[in-house]
Amino acid sequence: MTLRETQAASTVRAIKTLWSKNFLAAGDGNFSFKAENKNKSDEIWITPSGVRKCEVKSEDFVKLGVSSKASSESLMHKMVFDNAPKARVVFHAHPPTAIAYSIATKEKFLPEDLMSELILSVGTVPIVPYARPGSLAMGDVLKPYLPTSRVMILKHHGALSWGESVEEALSGMERLEHTCEILMKVNAFGGVASSLPSDEINWLKKKRIELGERTL
Numbered sequence: 001m002t003l004r005e006t007q008a009a010s011t012v013r014a015i016k017t018l019w020s021k022n023f024l025a026a027g028d029g030n031f032s033f034k035a036e037n038k039n040k041s042d043e044i045w046i047t048p049s050g051v052r053k054c055e056v057k058s059e060d061f062v063k064l065g066v067s068s069k070a071s072s073e074s075l076m077h078k079m080v081f082d083n084a085p086k087a088r089v090v091f092h093a094h095p096p097t098a099i100a101y102s103i104a105t106k107e108k109f110l111p112e113d114l115m116s117e118l119i120l121s122v123g124t125v126p127i128v129p130y131a132r133p134g135s136l137a138m139g140d141v142l143k144p145y146l147p148t149s150r151v152m153i154l155k156h157h158g159a160l161s162w163g164e165s166v167e168e169a170l171s172g173m174e175r176l177e178h179t180c181e182i183l184m185k186v187n188a189f190g191g192v193a194s195s196l197p198s199d200e201i202n203w204l205k206k207k208r209i210e211l212g213e214r215t216l
Contacts, residue, residue, distance in 0.1 A: 021177070025094065032046035079146070109125060123149075
C-alpha cells in the first residue's frame with residue numbers, strides 16, 4: 001500500500017470508531033489528511049459529500065481542490081491546514097453531548113478548573129462562535145484559535161479535532177465528548193460543589209507544557 005492508502009485506511013478505522021460511539025449520524029461529519037505525493041509535495045484528501053460515514057471506504061477519499069465531490073465543509077479543513085503547519089489530520093464530527101453543552105452554555109471555553117485530565121491531555125478547549133456550515137465564515141471563525149487549539153467545539157454544530165496523526169485527532173474527539181459527558185453528570189448531581197485549587201491548576205498547566213503540544 002502507498003502512504004496515502006495507508007493513511008486513508010487508518011482514517012476509515014477512526015471514522016468507524018466514532019460512528020460506533022454515536023459521534024456521527026448518516027452522512028454527517030468530514031475527515032481529511034495530508035499525504036505526500038511522488039513529487040514530495042503534500043496533497044489533502046477528504047471524505048466526499050453525501051456518503052454515510054458508517055459505509056465510507058478508503059477509495060472514497062477525494063483530493064481537495066480537484067474533485068467536485070469533496071465535502072461541502074472543505075473550507076474549514078483548508079483553514080486548519082493553512083494555519084496549523086503541524087496538522088496532518090483533521091476530524092469534524094457531531095458528538096452529541098459536546099454540541100448540547102455548547103447550546104446550554106454562554107461560556108467561550110470549557111471550564112479548566114474542574115478536571116485535571118482535561119488540562120493534562122488537551123489544554124484549553126474553545127467554544128467557537130457559530131457560522132453557517134459549508135460557508136467561508138465557517139473557516140474564518142476557526143482562524144483565531146489556530147494553531148494553538150487542537151480540539152474545539154463548534155457552537156450549535158459539532159466539534160473539530162486536528163493532530164499530527166490519526167490517533168491524535170481521534171483521541172481529541174474522544175477526550176472532548178468524555179469531558180462534556182462528565183460536565184452533564186455534574187449538573188445532574190446538582191452542579192459544581194468544588195473546583196481545583198489555583199496552585200494545582202498552575203502545576204497542571206506547567207506539566208501540560210512539559211508534555212508537549214499533542215493531544216494525549
